Amino acid sequence: MDISFGSAALHIAQSTGFTALTSGHVIMLLISCVLVYLAIWKQFEPLLLLPIGFGCLMANLPLSLMSNVDEGGLLNFFYQGVTHEILPPLVFLGVGALTDFGPLLANPSTLLLGAAAQVGVYTTLIGAVALGFDMKEASAIGIIGGADGPTSIFIASKLAPHLLAPIAVAAYSYMSLVPLIQPPIMRFFTTPTERKVRMEQLQPISQTVKIIFPVLVTIVCCLMLPGVTPLLGMLMLGNLFRESGVTKRLHETAETHLINIVTILLALAVGSSMTAESFLKLETIKIIVLGLLAFSMATAGGVLFGKLMYKMTGGKVNPLIGSAGVSAVPMAARVSQKVGAEEDKQNFLLMHAMGPNVAGVIGSAVAAGVFVSLFGDPVAGADPHAAVESLHQIASVIGGGK
Amino acid sequence: MNGLLGDAVTVSIISMSVIFLVLSVLIITIKVLVRLMPYEAPPPKPVKKTAASQTAAATSSEADEHIAAITGAMTAHLGQNPGHLDIKPL
Numbered sequence: 001m002d003i004s005f006g007s008a009a010l011h012i013a014q015s016t017g018f019t020a021l022t023s024g025h026v027i028m029l030l031i032s033c034v035l036v037y038l039a040i041w042k043q044f045e046p047l048l049l050l051p052i053g054f055g056c057l058m059a060n061l062p063l064s065l066m067s068n069v070d071e072g073g074l075l076n077f078f079y080q081g082v083t084h085e086i087l088p089p090l091v092f093l094g095v096g097a098l099t100d101f102g103p104l105l106a107n108p109s110t111l112l113l114g115a116a117a118q119v120g121v122y123t124t125l126i127g128a129v130a131l132g133f134d135m136k137e138a139s140a141i142g143i144i145g146g147a148d149g150p151t152s153i154f155i156a157s158k159l160a161p162h163l164l165a166p167i168a169v170a171a172y173s174y175m176s177l178v179p180l181i182q183p184p185i186m187r188f189f190t191t192p193t194e195r196k197v198r199m200e201q202l203q204p205i206s207q208t209v210k211i212i213f214p215v216l217v218t219i220v221c222c223l224m225l226p227g228v229t230p231l232l233g234m235l236m237l238g239n240l241f242r243e244s245g246v247t248k249r250l251h252e253t254a255e256t257h258l259i260n261i262v263t264i265l266l267a268l269a270v271g272s273s274m275t276a277e278s279f280l281k282l283e284t285i286k287i288i289v290l291g292l293l294a295f296s297m298a299t300a301g302g303v304l305f306g307k308l309m310y311k312m313t314g315g316k317v318n319p320l321i322g323s324a325g326v327s328a329v330p331m332a333a334r335v336s337q338k339v340g341a342e343e344d345k346q347n348f349l350l351m352h353a354m355g356p357n358v359a360g361v362i363g364s365a366v367a368a369g370v371f372v373s374l375f376g377d378p379v380a381g382a383d384p385h386a387a388v389e390s391l392h393q394i395a396s397v398i399g400g401g402k
Numbered sequence: 403m404n405g406l407l408g409d410a411v412t413v414s415i416i417s418m419s420v421i422f423l424v425l426s427v428l429i430i431t432i433k434v435l436v437r438l439m440p441y442e443a444p445p446p447k448p449v450k451k452t453a454a455s456q457t458a459a460a461t462s463s464e465a466d467e468h469i470a471a472i473t474g475a476m477t478a479h480l481g482q483n484p485g486h487l488d489i490k491p492l
Contacts, residue, residue: 108432111425118421122414129410138410201480204441209432212439216431224424359425366424370417 020062024276032057032274035169044176048149048267052169055271068272075272078265082157082164082273087266088150089234094259095150095361096238097251099329101213103354106202109309110321110352114359116305117325118367120145120298124290131286136160139371141287144171145294146364147178147328153270154231155368158376165273166284170291175328181292182299182323182335189303190319194310195343197318199352210243221366227376228369235365298326302356324353327360446488 013019035053039046055075058066065073081087104110125142133141140160143152144167152171156164174181187195214236222229241251306322320340324332336353469489476487 105432105436108429108436111429111432112422115418115421115425118418122418125414126407126410129406135406135409135413139413204443205436206439206441208439209435212435213432216435217428220427220431221424224427225420362428363421363425366421367417370420374413374417 015063017062017064022062022276024280025060025062027280028060028274028276029057031279032060032271038173038176045172047263048172049176051264051267052172052271052274055268056274057271059272059275066272067275068269069275075268078269079272081265082153082269083161085154085157085230087262087269088154088157089230090262091150091259091266092231092365093234093238094254094262095329096214096235096240097242097254098259099235099239099242099358099361100354101210101239101358102205103202103351104358105205105209105213107352107355110325110355111359111362112309113302113305113322113325113356114327114361114363115325115366116322117298117302117327117356117360118146118363119301120294120296120326121364121367123297124294127293128286128290131290133283133286136375137163139375140167141290142294143167143364143368143371144174144287144291145298145326146360146367147171147175147295147298147326147332148361148364149175150266151231151364151368153266155371158372162278163283163287165270165275165279166287167291168270169274170288174291174295175331178295178326178328178331179335179338181295182326182332183339185296185299186303186320186323186335186339189300189307192343194307194319195340196347197310197315198344198347199316199318199321199349202351207243207245211240214239214243217362221362221369225366225369225373227372228365231365231368232362235361295326299323302326302360318347318349318352321349321353321356324355324357325360325363327357327364329357329361330354332360333357443488446490 032053035049035056038044039049039053055066058064059068059075066075067073068076068079070076121142122145124145125138128138128141129135136159140152140156140158140163143155146152149168149171153164153168156167160167218229218233218236221232238251238254241247241254302322302325303319304322305325306317306319309317309322310319318336318340320336321333323339324336326332333350333353333356337348337350340347340349473487473489476482476489480487
């Protein structure tokens with residue numbers, strides 16, 4: 001091979017990324033820098049937004065082969081963990097190992113707040129359909145209202161993989177903005193008297209109940225909604241590691257090293273999917289707007305159901321804990337505590353809000369399971385129209401067989 | 403579009419019903435579980451008798467009054483039955 005100085009210099013110059021740099025790449029590099037800035041200097045979900053932002057940065061460096069679609073590239077391998085639904089359930093394993101279900105077990109009716117907050121998922125689904133998304137895409141967008149990153153990624157990768165990047169970014173961005181989004185909505189829907197309600201101290205729960213609970217939830221929920229098993233099953237396994245007391249090493253690994261490693265892989269994989277082709281679309285702006293609607297409606301749904309519980313219990317439930325039903329553990333519970341303390345500094349709502357908060361995790365996983373059952377699982381029929389048709393039949397049977 | 407919106411509304415109503423149903427089943431299950439296996443406070447650790455405790459025994463009536471006052475305050479604060487608390491002098 002004849003190498004002259006000129007030809008070598010020309011070859012190197014032609015192989016640089018500058019030759020393939022487009023305006024789309026430049027915009028995405030700027031967006032990635034904004035994400036990194038928000039993570040480091042504004043501390044918006046830094047554990048996630050930093051690797052997502054840096055993954056996006058690497059994916060948009062031309063010729064680097066670091067986007068999720070570059071066969072053989074490093075981040076393409078990481079992305080297989082999303083495609084094959086490996087990483088989100090592993091995050092749930094770590095979340096389960098970190099979660100104390102004690103407050104939920106002490107006051108199980110707070111599970112209803114976790115269910116009510118899922119109204120954000122479905123109002124967003126309707127909004128997404130109105131904006132022109134099909135049913136599968138709308139379901140993947142709606143789950144942003146569950147305020148649960150791994151669930152959003154799990155459903156997006158299953159139902160609308162082409163929308164994974166904007167959905168994940170919207171979910172994690174709004175989760176970091178929970179302290180800004182929720183308080184005005186909470187104050188709007190509650191009176192000062194309701195916000196001042198002091199709740200009774202939670203009763204202690206026996207360790208046996210804490211051990212049986214994850215096994216029972218897995219059996220009950222996964223029998224009713226098999227599609228939820230990867231998420232809920234792993235969540236409950238992680239919790240069983242924690243509560244059983246006989247798997248200290250597994251528990252410690254799941255709640256520290258494993259969840260940290262998986263978070264790095266998952267966030268980089270999501271970042272690698274943020275290419276100019278997939279992100280710079282009108283749909284992204286729609287998803288960002290719908291994500292805000294999802295969080296707002298979920299908060300409103302939880303607080304309004306909290307008000308209903310306040311009325312039904314004769315003022316024993318503080319409606320502010322309803323907003324924690326959106327999941328976003330533990331930030332949403334902290335917001336309930338903060339807004340409650342604004343009215344009464346001696347009012348400690350944090351432990352009471354942890355009940356609906358962890359109920360929100362179960363609620364959003366169940367909502368995801370319903371979507372999988374309807375639109376994703378071959379048993380229920382992959383065709384969304386067939387699923388909707390079967391729903392119409394059920395509705396007509398309930399309505400008197402018209 | 404109207405047909406798809408109708409489908410979305412149907413899916414939403416049915417899905418919310420399923421979520422409430424599943425979580426209501428869980429609530430009932432938890433309540434049954436908690437009732438079947440109530441919390442039992444761990445037995446208090448045996449306290450070794452020391453010279454100091456023997457001296458304290460001499461003024462037992464005064465210590466009993468203190469314990470009664472502390473138990474009363476604690477039960478009022480925690481909203482529990484006095485029988486659930488077991489406060490002992492050191």
